[in-house]
Amino acid sequence: MSLSTRDRLTIGELAARSGNATSALRYYEELGLIQSERTAGGQRRYRRATLRWLAFVRAAQRIGLSLGEVRDALAHLPVDHVPSAADWSRVARTWQHRIDEQIAELQQVRDQLTGCVGCGCLSLTRCGLYNPEDTAARRGSGARYLLGDEPLAR
């Protein structure tokens, strides 16, 4: 913690404050997601702002982007280090769209589940989702019902 009051963070400090393992931070750097400067002896030193970039990476992962996609998204921002509001807005809107889709999908799963709780799904005689004729076949591939009467394995 020797540099904690100075303007650069060691990898250990960054790890402690970002919640990432040092190994993960080196991996991110290798992928080009973050950057470091080096001491004369070759040790990494990070700007404090790297903490915010890591939060950014984490947010992106949270919405389902791979690290490669995060890097690509960052690539859409200009190389000079002060992207314009328009630059950033374009990236952010793409992500927001993705978040909205994910929320909608989760809500749909939740609603299906709610219906099952209401009717005691899995009890074959009562659930509205239960469809003994398997008419899901009419829709092509992909089952359309949440539950059925499959006996449990074992």
Add this chain to the structure above:
Amino acid sequence: MSLSTRDRLTIGELAARSGNATSALRYYEELGLIQSERTAGGQRRYRRATLRWLAFVRAAQRIGLSLGEVRDALAHLPVDHVPSAADWSRVARTWQHRIDEQIAELQQVRDQLTGCVGCGCLSLTRCGLYNPEDTAARRGSGARYLLGDEPLAR
């Protein structure tokens, strides 16, 4: 597609209708997530209800459960093949809780992003989230801001 009008599905038919690869179906069976019967010659035959169990597995994966967790969740249902409404309700409620948490988390990320779009985040002089003093440190580990002034790699 030879058995398409009979009461059991081949693995190819199940794959086509569930949207899973045959290799994935064998893998699921190996994990105990689905079950099959065998023909005299050793080929798998599935009940139509397996389609719904696969939809169930897919829903569970969608909300972030690993296949092991799905199996564990199924293990909470009784071994006899008609779980009661209460049995199922308990499992479903656990999952619903998880979905709600995930939706809340996604909404939070979206709101942060919205704030950034509004102010032209990454442009250091204007964003309310930008915090040159890095006061995130006060909260222990984990950065609290989405963005910063890290120059892009490359």
Add this chain to the structure above:
DNA sequence: GTGCGACTTCAAGTCCACTTGAAGTCAAGC
């Protein structure tokens, strides 16, 4: 100037959820 914890690189390992490939068998149509 020495001790020691924090750092370095590089290669290999891990976990998850599958996929691929090889070598062989089954089953339905002709």
Add this chain to the structure above:
DNA sequence: GCTTGACTTCAAGTGGACTTGAAGTCGCAC
């Protein structure tokens, strides 16, 4: 009864996101 596509098992491979381990160096406090 033969052909052919769909099936079988088993082992190994893949890709993403890291982690672990070995062997060595740095840097700060004393």
